[in-house]
């Protein structure tokens with residue numbers, strides 16, 4: 001099977017499993033609304049390894065396109081160090097966080113295009129960044145080719161070494177009694193890029209501590225959502241029973257005990273077309 005087909009198939013079976021667990025409850029129109037505030041970050045913060053690594057590719061006279069920019073966690077620190085940045089971001093709640101943070105921080109060289117990348121009409125830029133977006137993109141070949149076609153100098157893709165929700169796959173199994181089907185991530189991306197003939201470099205970054213939960217109630221709320229557990233159901237009861245034993249306190253937050261921290265990777269390449 002082609003790597004691009006396998007990628008699509010992984011997403012389709014994962015989504016089908018989510019739909020099965022969600023039952024009659026329709027998916028939210030803006031999936032990111034409950035999480036958007038988590039993607040707000042001080043654009044002038046220091047000591048963020050990923051930002052520092054990305055900035056090595058960006059110079060003050062360059063333009064940047066951030067595809068799936070979210071709340072501007074990466075876009076805004078980069079905007080401070082480049083000529084201008086266009087953020088392509090379909091989620092209203094995420095785009096609102098980004099716009100508000102840019103205003104509060106006095107950053108004026110950012111514009112937001114509220115579209116999915118597949119539908120967006122934007123000019124090419126020197127650098128095209130796309131961080132933690134592709135895990136659910138079915139037509140990965142078309143998506144990556146469009147990123148490539150819009151980059152004059154470099155494409156910078158940030159992707160985890162394992163599926164972003166893989167830390168809760170163990171809990172999924174306990175709560176639902178079946179294995180969680182995984183989304184594609186770095187290993188499958190490498191196969192896709194090879195198949196597309198895109199010569200790329202991979203920089204694997206150090207493991208990243210998960211954000212964690214403020215308290216048990218926060219953990220129950222977040223995990224119920226991510227595991228599609230309806231309030232008052234047998235699964236909700238099971239989750240509430242088992243959760244205190246699965247959590248451990250670290251650095252003032254609750255984290256899932258013994259979970260494998262995710263490692264972001266920067267996958268970069270120079271486009272092979274005339275600038």
Ligand SMILES: C[S@@+](CC[C@H](N)C(=O)[O-])C[C@H]1O[C@@H](n2cnc3c(N)ncnc32)[C@H](O)[C@@H]1O
Pocket residue numbers: 032039067068069070071072073074088089090091094115116117118130131132133137
């Ligand atoms: C996990 S967030 C990452 C946000 C940001 N890049 C970061 O690393 O902080 C994924 C973002 O991708 C956006 N997204 C999802 N599908 C997209 C698509 N087809 N085109 C553009 N953005 C998309 C979502 O709306 C969401 O804001």
